[in-house]
Amino acid sequence: GGSLDDVKSDWGYVDVRQDAHMFWWLFFHDTSYQPSFLPTLDPVPVILWLQGGPGASGTGYGNFEELGPLDLDLNRRETSWTGLGHVLFVDNPVGSGFSYVSNSNAYTTDIDQIAADMVSVLKGFYATHPELLPNPFYIMCESYGGKAAATALALSQEMEAGTFNINLQGTGLGDGWISAMDSVNSWGPYLYQTGLLDDAGLSAVNKAAAATQASVDAGDWVKATNRWSLTESVVRELLLFFIQIHKAACLLCWSYPFSFAAVEAYAIHVDAYQADPLDTLMNGYVKNYLGIPASVTWGGQSNDVFNAQSGDFMKPVILTVDQLIDTGMKVVVYNGQLDLIVDTPGQEMWMKKLSWGRLGEFMAQDFTPMYAYQGQDTGGFSKKMDNFEFWWVLKAGHMVPADAGEFTLYMLHDI
Structure with a gap:
């Protein structure tokens, strides 16, 4: 394989609270990955990726197994999202991946605390990279990361209050754990x-x-x-x-x-995110390359993260999605059609509970078949109305970017 020297990246820690140290890793936009079937985006967006769990690592799992510029063997991933924009991975909640707490009372216990930490880590990130502040900012996430709806809302409130000049344009809730019981019951x-x-x-x-x-x-x-x-x-x-x-x-x-x-x-809610090859890579070559403190083990606190969050894990955040739609930003729900953990029938069920004024019209609308490029089979279906969109991604399970890489790039570009 190659090495991390083959791609341009930057990384760092932000102390978001006392004893709470959060890690971010930015991979810069790389035109060598520009998909041949898509026009270049101008201006270049900053895309934040949030992993599931809670307790799974975006810098590990999302990066090396789903959408980063290098795969587990450090070879090029041709469907890397860096072909479209700057990609920012944050290990969140604190304690996931290379993020760590130095006191066990510093774990988050609910989604509002997670959102507050995310606002803090992003402020720290943009203090390091102020040149990226004007770029359009999008949050994309997966599974429990779908509760990032709360992070998007918190950022939107900061923008309104004039306390954070981030250019947040949209949120993509991928296979999102928005309404747990609608998944379980289906x-x-x-x-x-x-x-x-x-x-x-x-x-x-x-x-x-x-x-x-x-x-x-x-x-x-x-x-x-x-x-x-x-x-x-x-x-x-x-x-x-x-x-x-x-x-x-x-x-x-x-x-x-x-x-x-x-x-x-x-x-793979939590445990298998610490899959052996990934664990070896992250706690070996990657840890050394990044100069992570010796006392920090990648994934070492992830079980504690999940346990600390267990009183909030099953709570629905449908109301938060309603509030997000009301901000006027683009809100996209996308789902792997073969996902089981967050199955598509369950997603349909909670969407019907939205209080959004145009919901009836939206649900009555026909799906539009979508494909990544001319001559290719249908890759999925979408519905769009005002600032709300729903995408089904065919031949994909819980890890949409890993299962349908080309179509995901098309969807991301469209968003």
């Missing part, structure tokens, strides 16, 4: 309809989902998180049988992306 029916559960399996998944819902209804959010985890385990055990069949025979062409991208994505 798992059973979705898997049953796609032939991956039988009657007994459907009953078992629905029973676990109902127990999770009961905890939510009782306002016992920590128990709800634990029961969500149990529901996931039920699903995983029931599906292992199907995954083995699909791997052995690949009975249906769609089973390949489904079983790999969706089902196996199950194990």
Whole structure:
């Protein structure tokens, strides 16, 4: 493979609070990655990427496995987002990746604290790179990172108050954990309809989902998180049988992306983000290259991050999305059509709960087929109205940029 010297980047820490040290890593726009099928963006945007978990690392997972300029072997990724703009990875919440707390009471426990830390880390970043402040700024995220809706809202409030002159233009909520129960409650029916559960399996998944819902209804959010985890385990055990069949025979062409991208994505809420090759890379070559303090282990605090956030994990943020739409900025919900963790039927369910005035018209509108370039198959479908958009991405699971790299570039360019 190559080396990090092959790409231009900058990085640093911002102490966002006492004992809370957040790490950012910027990869500069690189015209050698400019997609041949897309016109150049002018001005060049700054694109912030926020990973899921909570506790997974954007500088690791998103960067080397999804959308950064180099892959796990440090070879060029032709679908790198640096072909379109400057890409900023932040390990958040604090304790994820190379971010760390030096006192266990410094972890965040809810989405508002996460948003406040993100505002602080971005202020620190732009103090280092004031030349980028005028550039259009977009937030893109995945899974629990979808709660970045709160970060976008906090930034919007800073802009209105005149306390932060950031040029925030839009937010892309990718496979976003916006309404957990709409995902959990649709798992059973979705898997049953796609032939991956039988009657007994459907009953078992629905029973676990109902127990999770009961905890939510009782306002016992920590128990709800634990029961969500149990529901996931039920699903995983029931599906292992199907995954083995699909791997052995690949009975249906769609089973390949489904079983790999969706089902196996199950194990990666937090733990498998610390996948061995990535862990080796991050705690070896990358840590040395970046000059990270010896006492910091990449991913070493991620379980603690998840646990600290467990009382907030299952809470919906549909209201926050409503408030975001009201700001007038572009709000894009995009989803891998084969995602299971945040399945597309569940996304449709929570969108119907928005109080946005044009929701009825929007839902009644037909989807438009989209494709990355002339002559290529349909890559997805979109609906757009005013400043709100919804995209389904075909042949993609939970990790849309990893599964549909070219189409994701097209979508990003369109946004």
